[in-house]
Structure formats: C-alpha cells, structure tokens
Amino acid sequence: xxxxxEILKWIILALILTFCNAxxxxxxxxxxxxxxxxxxxTEAGNxxxxxxxxxxxxxxxxSVSMPPQDLLFIISFANNYQVWVKRTDSGPNWNTAxxxxxxxxxxxxxxxxxxxxxxxxxxNNGLTYQQITTSDVQFFDGYNFGNSTRSGIPIQxxxxxxxxxxxxxxxxxxxxYTLVDN
Amino acid sequence: xxxxxxxxxxxAMSLTYGQMSSSVSAGVTLPSVALLDIEPSGxxxxxxxxxxEAGNLLGSSSTNNSKWINITSAVASGVTRKITARISGTAxxxxxxxxxxxxxxxxxxxxxxxxxxxxxxxTSDQILINGIGGGYTGTGNTxxxxxxxxxDIQTYNLLKSGAYTFSVVYTLADN
Numbered sequence: 001x002x003x004x005x006e007i008l009k010w011i012i013l014a015l016i017l018t019f020c021n022a023x024x025x026x027x028x029x030x031x032x033x034x035x036x037x038x039x040x041x042t043e044a045g046n047x048x049x050x051x052x053x054x055x056x057x058x059x060x061x062x063s064v065s066m067p068p069q070d071l072l073f074i075i076s077f078a079n080n081y082q083v084w085v086k087r088t089d090s091g092p093n094w095n096t097a098x099x100x101x102x103x104x105x106x107x108x109x110x111x112x113x114x115x116x117x118x119x120x121x122x123x124n125n126g127l128t129y130q131q132i133t134t135s136d137v138q139f140f141d142g143y144n145f146g147n148s149t150r151s152g153i154p155i156q157x158x159x160x161x162x163x164x165x166x167x168x169x170x171x172x173x174x175x176x177y178t179l180v181d182n
Numbered sequence: 183x184x185x186x187x188x189x190x191x192x193x194a195m196s197l198t199y200g201q202m203s204s205s206v207s208a209g210v211t212l213p214s215v216a217l218l219d220i221e222p223s224g225x226x227x228x229x230x231x232x233x234x235e236a237g238n239l240l241g242s243s244s245t246n247n248s249k250w251i252n253i254t255s256a257v258a259s260g261v262t263r264k265i266t267a268r269i270s271g272t273a274x275x276x277x278x279x280x281x282x283x284x285x286x287x288x289x290x291x292x293x294x295x296x297x298x299x300x301x302x303x304x305t306s307d308q309i310l311i312n313g314i315g316g317g318y319t320g321t322g323n324t325x326x327x328x329x330x331x332x333x334d335i336q337t338y339n340l341l342k343s344g345a346y347t348f349s350v351v352y353t354l355a356d357n
Contacts (some may be wrong), residue, residue, distance in 0.1 A: 034206070176205045
C-alpha cells in the first residue's frame, strides 16, 4: 500500500507535533522567602525561650508544569516528576554553627489536570519535615496531565538549634527547588 | 513551503520557555547578647567583731556568699568576654573589700568563663571572670558564679567606726 504524498505529509506533521510537544521544557516556580527574627532574651541566665523557629504553613508556594505526554493532543498520559531541594549558604555554614533548616509540604496546591478517563493528577510525599542540606535531596513527587500546572503547593520551614551557644551572626541561605522529569 | 517553515519553527517555539529550578531565600540573625544579673536582689552586710578584751585586734570580718552572678552571653565567632568588678561610692578607709567567684555551677551550658583569683576591689575595673563565650548560667541564687565577700583591714590607724554603704559594679564586656 502506498500512501498519497498529501496524506503522508500530514502524518509526518502529526508525529512531529507530538514529538515536539513532548520536548517542551518543564517549569518550576517558587516564591516566598523567609527571614524570621528571634525573640530577645530579657533575663540574664536564660537561653532563647525556644530553640525552634517555624514559618507560616504557606511560606513558599511552588508551581510545577510538565511537558504534556499526549498523542495528537487527544490522549494524555501521566507525566511524572520529582522535586528536589538543597540549600546554598552565604556566610557562615548553618550546620557547622549548629543550625538546621527543615522543609515540608503542607498541602497539595491545585491543578495538574486530569486524564481522558478523568483520572486526576497527583502529588505525593514531602509531608514530614526533612532537613535541607547542601546537596540535592528528593522532596516530593507527582504527575500532571496535559499542559496543566499544579500551582500553589504550600511549603513550610523550620529552623532548629537556636541558642546563645551558636555564634552570633546573620545566617543566610538560598533554597533551590529543582524539577526532575521522572 | 509554509509546511516546511512550520515544521522548522515549531520545535523552537516549544523550547522557548521552561525552568528547571527556582530559588527562594531564608535567613535568621542571631544577635550578640550580653546580660548580667546579681541574684538575689538586696544588699550585703559585712562587719568586724569587736574585741572583748582591751589590747586585742578587731575580730575577723564576717563573710557573705549569698550572691550569684547570672549571665547570658552570645558572641560572634572568635570573641570572648570578661566580667570586671569595681567599687562605686566611698569605701571606708583602712579597709579593703575582698571578693572571689567560685566556678560556675547549676544549670546552663556553653562557654561561661573561668574565675580568677580573689580581688581586693578598688574604684578601677578588675577582671573577676574571663574567657566567656557563648553560654548561659541559668537564673536565680543557685546558678552561675557564687560570690564570696569579706573585709580585710589594710591600715589600722586609718580605721574609723561607723556604717558605710557603697556599691560594687559588675560589667560583662568584650575582651
């Protein structure tokens, strides 16, 4: 059987569209920094009242977009992803000083799309505090359908080790979330 | 031709957006802290015992160890602190006030310093405790550095009977 050139042309076009759609780059967006203050010590002899600082439950909001994995824009397949997290200290090293920075996900956000069979997207893991280190560690994962973005994923932080035994200084760090197409 | 142009442009358009990572910042400032307190509040009374027989010396001075120094200290890396003591006001002539600090006791943690030898206080600051870093002693009259006061007769012919009131000033300062 020999296809007519006109039909063959459109088949090639459809395949290229599908292929290129899958090549679309994934996207992650995080907004909302956190710079808490410690409560002043008012009486000689005391340490800080609490060794822990905790942010708002939605201190940072993350949005995740994945390239659609679909066939001719008709059938969408789940596109799995992972979000990894790490920190980069500027100034004194947090861990050397005795401070630890933790992160957890406090919700799922919204969106992410559904499949043709109305199977919803999903987001998993990351619901308990885990320490942010200077190396990437897996934070949470999930899958989207189509071009949909899962947005407003709420993130909460915790700093432990607050004490007068920790050298007085400003401890700053950059928290980087990396999206990995799984 | 339009077909070919579309094929060439579509991948480029598809790849024009996307971000693999995104960052936010976090930070906390731990300030320098220097707090010192004497517990319990109130004054200390010291006296000499009168001799019971003509020709004898004054009896020994009473001692008082009811006072404690409580501190909280947070320092930048590499910084140490000291506690100095001096007399404020007019002390009786012919008499010296002696003070010593015991090693830190009670609750607390950290680098809380080491007491030096006993001091005869003057109106100039002298180091009573040194080598303080980041630490805290706990509060109240069972925590920190226990102080012991006593009097010492320096010059007999300058002594004048009477009651004298003056203050001892303790300062927590960077070295």
